[in-house]
Amino acid sequence: MNVYLARHWRRWTLRAVVLLVYLFILTPVIFIGWISFFSNEIISFPPDGYTLRWFGNVWEQRVFARGFAMSLQVAFLAMLIGVTLGTLASIALVRYRFPGRETINMLLLSPLIVPGIVAGTALYIFFIEIDNYMEWRLQATLEGLVMAHVMLTIPWTVRLVTASLVGIDRSIEDAAMNLGANRWTTFRRVTFPMMRAGLVAAALFSFITSFENLELTLLLVGPGRTTLPIAILQYLEFKVDPTIAAVSFIQIVLIGALMLITDRFVKLSRVV
Amino acid sequence: MSVVMEEAAGGRRRSVAPMLVGPATILVVLVLVVPMAILFRYSLNQFIPGQFMVEAVTVENYVKFFTDSYYLNVLWTTVQVAVACTVISLTLAFPVAYVLARTTSRYKSLLVILAVFPLMVGNVVRAAGWMVVLGNDGVVNSILRGIGLTAEPIKLLYTPTAVVIGIIAVVLPYMILTLQSVLEGIDYSVEEAALNLGASPSKTFFRIVFPLAMPGVLAGTVLVFILCMNAYATPVLLGGPQFKMMAPALYDQIARSTNWPFGAALAFVLMTTTLTLTILSTVFLQRRIRR
Amino acid sequence: MSQVSLRNLAKRFGSVAAVDDVTLDVREGELVALLGPSGCGKTTTLRMIAGFIAASSGQILIGDQDVTNLPPYRRNTGMVFQGYALFPHMTVFQNVAFGLEMRKVPRADIAPRVAEALRLVQLGHLGERMPKQLSGGQQQRVALARALVIRPEVFLLDEPLSNLDAKLRLSVRIEIRQLQQALGLTTVFVTHDQEEALTLADRLVVMSQGKVQQIGTPTELYERPANHFVADFIGRSNFLEGTVSAPGHFRTQRGLDVAFADSGAGPRGQGVLAIRPEKATVMPAGTGGEGPNRFPGRVAFVTYLGASTEIRVQLDSGDELTVTRPNAQPVGDFAGDPGGALGMPVVGQPVTVAWPPAAALLLAQPG
Structure with a gap:
């Protein structure tokens, strides 16, 4: 058989597989977006027509608006704390040799492998016991959720920031000091700008993982104090309709926009 | 032992490193390590209905789990689903990761971002998407009816198949990205060398590319397997009320039955099973490459 | 086969x-x-x-x-x-x-x-x-x-x-x-x-x-490099641009009249002469007798390379030429015999550069 024909075939089969896999992973996202514009309340295909009504409906359902506000606050605060503490830790982990360094590195990354539902259960019981003994209520509070979500944002930050720090050629810092910059100036003017890509990526991933987290959060919310993904989950256990599609679509658009904005500063395809 | 290595002259306080790692470490210990320890301790307590929880050191919760056919079934279902999803996603992800790693197309970064995007959108939203695709009046059934293949809708939603489909879609991006980063590190000239020595493309794949990608296969398999074992939203929303996996069962124990000792035991059974199977598969796969 | x-x-x-x-x-x-x-x-x-x-x-x-x-x-x-x-x-x-x-x-x-x-x-x-x-x-x-x-x-x-x-x-x-x-x-x-x-x-x-x-x-x-590129890429060459004025004669842009071994194969009109640096010689001005292709100039730069010495000469016509000279005999330093046959040439020293017509190759002008 002609080799170029065979090569051709191989290439196109491979491309077809890639296309199908992408279609598969994008299918739910595409359809939920489409349905949020359907005019009929009972979902059926093809739709009778299109409307923007459901987006207004979302606003009237206070549980989504409150969940959205809660998720935003939690994600923002958890990101802020996680990125700050995680970055400081990363600097120490990459730039210093000290006893227990490996252990601490593993400890800081360990939340990535502990199942969210298990960690959530442990934290739920812990919070309730704290309340029992110290009368300090953490379950179903903003503080409690932020504390829990810092567990998500620290490992992401450590992972991404250590990677970007390791990639920095130390002779560049030596050059800055050789030119008369002191340590703080060297950090501020040379090291920090070079690790900016890692920091931006860490902030994005921290924010998003916190925002969309479900398993860890499940037991830590309460009536009236719930996050958006849990509000969606609870609604979905009850029914699927264009309103919930509209809520989902808002989350998709928000996260897509965040990714696009971040991609302008840092090439996302290089950090993941 | 010296705290600072290869540090420039002019001195620096030796306590800098502990000050930098301290806060993050303390936080993680406080919100993860301590609660996990407490959880483990509670799994050895007794649960007496009406009295809530009684201090004890007993393995009866674990015994109850392994003697109750309902829970054994839940665990077995979970393992089956996790293995199926892991194997299928590995098979599907490999060609995609290979293309992503080898392409010189300018759309490469777009393709990578498109793989990351669904991952960022979150499980619940994607489960909602599958609900409208697989439902009785959903996309698939509407198409089947539209082209006259079926009169009655085929039950797709609230079946184990729906759960497997949903979980595969959730874990595929992780598998693709893990494999891609490893494949990217394999020098293409090694593949060319094999072709030059007379190996056909398929021989080159099985003798060279796949063995060299083994670290990625292992990392991806472990990561994806853990995710599958602990899936919550997908089985709850796509599996229906009859279908139970471990994570939802654990949630029910704590939130609905308020049986903390048994719930804690469930959590550790889940973690230990996952860990054991992960180690077993790692050893198995590593043997296969040594062969 | x-x-x-x-x-x-x-x-x-x-x-x-x-x-x-x-x-x-x-x-x-x-x-x-x-x-x-x-x-x-x-x-x-x-x-x-x-x-x-x-x-x-x-x-x-x-x-x-x-x-x-x-x-x-x-x-x-x-x-x-x-x-x-x-x-x-x-x-x-x-x-x-x-x-x-x-x-x-x-x-x-x-x-x-x-x-x-x-x-x-x-x-x-x-x-x-x-x-x-x-x-x-x-x-x-x-x-x-x-x-x-x-x-x-x-x-x-x-x-x-x-x-x-x-x-x-x-x-x-x-x-x-x-x-x-x-x-x-x-x-x-x-x-x-x-x-x-x-x-x-x-x-x-x-x-x-x-x-x-x-x-x-x-x-x-x-x-016998076939063209300017080969002459430049393989080894080193001095290139003099100009025109063939008569068979066996080449006039550089700066007015130097150079004799070369004309096989008749090279281009007519516009062309380039290539001269390998080791095929030319440098001697102190006024020595070395008569012959074709002898041009006065001054030493512009000297590089001692151990086995040989490289001398860049600015000809009085304005053309520049690099000549390498094997250090076959022990080489004296600046103080010893400045400008002598065995000594190092000194920058600014007046010299004569010479090469046999056969050492000059006529090539087409590079595209």
């Missing part, structure tokens, strides 16, 4: 021709080097012979067989890659045995043939090591053994020495040449290092911008 033939071979990427109409015959047992600056198309040519890149047009013949449309794994070529491309997950033995396995050589025959190949590259004792445990030079030999053991019809080498340090490069170069001659291997070798090419190859192919500039033995290329 030629073992490898390229007939009007071309590779176009879009509108860019990476390899443009290359025709070449490599004789059996001959070592041909493809030489040129990076991006000249030499590697693309080699990879087309191996089959990694499909030819856009033209033909490739190995032995009597047209292999133009055969995939790499059906061509019997043995290639040594620039980075060696050893299989990192296989031992040295497994690496070398791979090609034999693919050829379905019986198991019983594989071991002795691998052992033989490893002995040939003096690695007989390292068969069980992994590639990572070997030095760069040893990895290089494994790559050689792996390519040799399959008894290829053509042996292809892609800059095989570029990853070795300077000292090792010299010894491996000699080894490759000895192996190639002992086994009578038809070899195509890609390099950007002209010294490597000149010392190793029976014939050289100088390429630039996808085109063959000249094919010839090292002596032919150095003594």
